[in-house]
Amino acid sequence: MRILFDYTFMPIVCAVLVLMAVVVVVKQQEIDSLEHKLALVEQTAEARKRMVEEVRLLQKAVSAPPVRTVTVTAYNPAVDQTDSDPLIAASMRKVRQGTIAVSRDLFDQGWVFGRKVRIEGLGIFEINDLMNKRYTQRIDIFMWDEDQARQFGKKNIKAALLEI
The missing domain is CATH 2.40.40.10 (RlpA-like domain)
Incomplete structure (x- = not known):
């Protein structure tokens, strides 16, 4: 009986493990994608910050007599x-x-x-x-x-x- 039990549930256990591995891979891809998006947002924010500073300096230079x-x-x-x-x-x-x-x-x-x-x-x-x-x-x-x-x-x- 025990051998039959092992053979019956073994494919189910394997299928669950494969499914869990797929879920882990998909979640890791989502994490990688979000990290990439975060890096882009940080770079964009830094570029905007530099542009604002340049505009401020240009306005200051133009307003100076x-x-x-x-x-x-x-x-x-x-x-x-x-x-x-x-x-x-x-x-x-x-x-x-x-x-x-x-x-x-x-x-x-x-x-x-x-x-x-x-x-x-x-x-x-x-x-x-x-x-x-x-x-x-x-x-x-x-x-x-x-x-x-x-x-x-x-x-x-x-x-x-x-x-x-």
Whole structure:
């Protein structure tokens, strides 16, 4: 009797095990699909967050007046006035006559590397460098000659960010 019982229920037990294995595989596929969807949603949310930040920065740059009175000083390539490599600017280009460094608040408002600035009475300069974080509303004109930079001093002058 016992042998008959085992042979009768064995196919049923096997069928139940196969069915349970199929259910486990299907559920694992659903879990994998949901994990993939979650990863996509997280990536989309991060991309939207970056886009919102970019729009905020662009709006801030557009709303900033293009002409303003700033403090203008001069600097030359000396380690005590720059970082450890005074011949390379923050833009990773070589320093040269006709370029300026801007304070980081101006930089955040769209006064970025490569843009041209007209400084009243002095001419047109290209932004090539950044100033130390402690300075605000400030432009530093690059000069090779230290005496000339010292003679220039510190002036409050109108500066305009050009659209060229």
